[in-house]
Amino acid sequence: MIFALDEELQKLNLNPSTSSPSPGDIEPNLPTFHRSEVEETLETDDELDITNPPHLNGQPIPFTSSKIGTRRRSSRIDKFPVLTPTNVKHIPLTYDHNDDVVEEELERSSTHIDTLAIPIPSTTEKKNRKKSVSRTVRDFKPVRVLGQGAYGKVLLVKDKSSSKLYAMKQLRKAEILITQDVTKTKQEENEEDEEKKLQKRLERTFAERSILSELEHPNIVKLFYSFHDNSKLYLLLQYIPGGELFFHLKEYGTLDETTVAYYAAEISCALKFLHDKGIVYRDLKPENCLLNETGHLVLTDFGLSKKSVSQEVNSELNSEDTDTPTEQIGENVDTLHSIIGTPEYCAPEILKGLPYDRNCDWYSLGCLLYDMLSGKPPYTGVDHKVILNKIQKDKTGPKIPFYLSDGMKDMLTWLLKKDRSKRWDVDKYWAPIANNNKKLKKKNGKERTSDFQSHFIFRKIDWNLLESGELQKTTMGPIVPIITDLELAENFDSEFTSMSYENFDEDILNNDTNSIDMFQGFSYKASGSYLEKYF
Numbered sequence: 001m002i003f004a005l006d007e008e009l010q011k012l013n014l015n016p017s018t019s020s021p022s023p024g025d026i027e028p029n030l031p032t033f034h035r036s037e038v039e040e041t042l043e044t045d046d047e048l049d050i051t052n053p054p055h056l057n058g059q060p061i062p063f064t065s066s067k068i069g070t071r072r073r074s075s076r077i078d079k080f081p082v083l084t085p086t087n088v089k090h091i092p093l094t095y096d097h098n099d100d101v102v103e104e105e106l107e108r109s110s111t112h113i114d115t116l117a118i119p120i121p122s123t124t125e126k127k128n129r130k131k132s133v134s135r136t137v138r139d140f141k142p143v144r145v146l147g148q149g150a151y152g153k154v155l156l157v158k159d160k161s162s163s164k165l166y167a168m169k170q171l172r173k174a175e176i177l178i179t180q181d182v183t184k185t186k187q188e189e190n191e192e193d194e195e196k197k198l199q200k201r202l203e204r205t206f207a208e209r210s211i212l213s214e215l216e217h218p219n220i221v222k223l224f225y226s227f228h229d230n231s232k233l234y235l236l237l238q239y240i241p242g243g244e245l246f247f248h249l250k251e252y253g254t255l256d257e258t259t260v261a262y263y264a265a266e267i268s269c270a271l272k273f274l275h276d277k278g279i280v281y282r283d284l285k286p287e288n289c290l291l292n293e294t295g296h297l298v299l300t301d302f303g304l305s306k307k308s309v310s311q312e313v314n315s316e317l318n319s320e321d322t323d324t325p326t327e328q329i330g331e332n333v334d335t336l337h338s339i340i341g342t343p344e345y346c347a348p349e350i351l352k353g354l355p356y357d358r359n360c361d362w363y364s365l366g367c368l369l370y371d372m373l374s375g376k377p378p379y380t381g382v383d384h385k386v387i388l389n390k391i392q393k394d395k396t397g398p399k400i401p402f403y404l405s406d407g408m409k410d411m412l413t414w415l416l417k418k419d420r421s422k423r424w425d426v427d428k429y430w431a432p433i434a435n436n437n438k439k440l441k442k443k444n445g446k447e448r449t450s451d452f453q454s455h456f457i458f459r460k461i462d463w464n465l466l467e468s469g470e471l472q473k474t475t476m477g478p479i480v481p482i483i484t485d486l487e488l489a490e491n492f493d494s495e496f497t498s499m500s501y502e503n504f505d506e507d508i509l510n511n512d513t514n515s516i517d518m519f520q521g522f523s524y525k526a527s528g529s530y531l532e533k534y535f
Ligand SMILES: Nc1ncnc2c1ncn2[C@@H]1O[C@H](COP(=O)(O)OP(=O)(O)OP(=O)(O)O)[C@@H](O)[C@H]1O
Pocket: 074, 075, 076, 146, 147, 148, 149, 150, 151, 152, 154, 167, 169, 221, 237, 238, 239, 240, 241, 243, 244, 287, 288, 290, 300, 301, 302, 303
């Protein structure tokens, strides 16, 4: 509904002003708006009323209030996978290699082998693999609902034997197997092959489990176990009790620049780590940024992440399982094509359906910083087409709030360049390269060649400590969540924590013995040392 309002508001021109020119690389003439004018009016309008929006000089205000209750949670409809161009490669999945019935079935069933491209292990491989010892949902007691995703709930659960707390992400198999894309027209639906769509959903389900199982970073959520039964898939994740950044943004409205710069550094650190491993995150938004008990930011939800085919995932570093197959779970991330993500935080090249690369994550970071500083992302709209239209119309780039420092304006301007070739290539210019930058600057003309870590907004960040994880271990983040009892999940929306969790461990018996369980191979157990390290 707020989007409908945005559409109306967007037509009105509200005294755009020009920011003062800034030194160095900072772009002059950035369009800005006056927050004081807007906020003065919003003081009296705690809630945006669609029928009676806040006004300034008789005009509705093109600015979503930063007050509690007006922030809109990104919803499932915002995820918009659409037609994938034909040149996209099929992506191999994995399965439990020791399940002979499944293998025989796969060997016979050309349909599934072709469409899912599941690798068949060699006989030696089969012999060497043993069934993974996994957990079952009945080992855990539900405590509270923490969140709800497209395919199921995320619950706070307690291990019945150890009393340890985990976040359990449940994904309903039936939903994954039958979900229709609600954002598509009938014609588009018909055009797309059902099997390919199913394949995509399966790929994404496996990608989350596979990618998380090989990552160990202080700003990335940890996966301890994954398993499945007849009805659901389960990811047993480290419980991050400080709640979503979204939750805190709702409370604070906007955040100050020092806090935003700190989170920007932590997120960048996680993104760079992922990019170096050939992974594009693709779903950066306030709902996916959680705060841990010491106030450090932790990225969750790797359901849209993509790993390059060139990087084999046979190095499940933390796994004790010996039956984990060598698997490939991605296209080459140098050029991706699937249109996916939450459109407000999505790079224009993705919205346009053009090939894109890891740089799309840096555009999303720009959107997230903009959101933290101003109360909403730079472009909003009912769907990705509306957002794209707004981006394209904005010849000079998004309106950067006038009240931001020149340094922050500069950061936003370079991250939010709609033209990928002009956007800051943060991965390339990540750290200072001794004496090389001046030469590069001359050579590359308009390209931003100064290094990211030395940017003015990061002047208070000790990158060495941050990258080594010491900062996260030894200091508190800028917002330390109030936690009186971990089981109360006080920093999560009551919209979720008040939800019932009945059917928590229902395991609908699947009598269809002819069907292949496409989720074989999902189970995973982190190594004992890894588990011990984090408990
Ligand atoms: N490890 C965790 N600790 C605490 N809360 C979590 C954790 N993982 C997820 N959550 C909560 O559950 C919510 C939904 O999780 P997640 O985004 O992974 O689900 P999803 O199915 O991918 O959702 P969506 O479809 O909206 O992307 C999160 O926004 C967060 O509030």
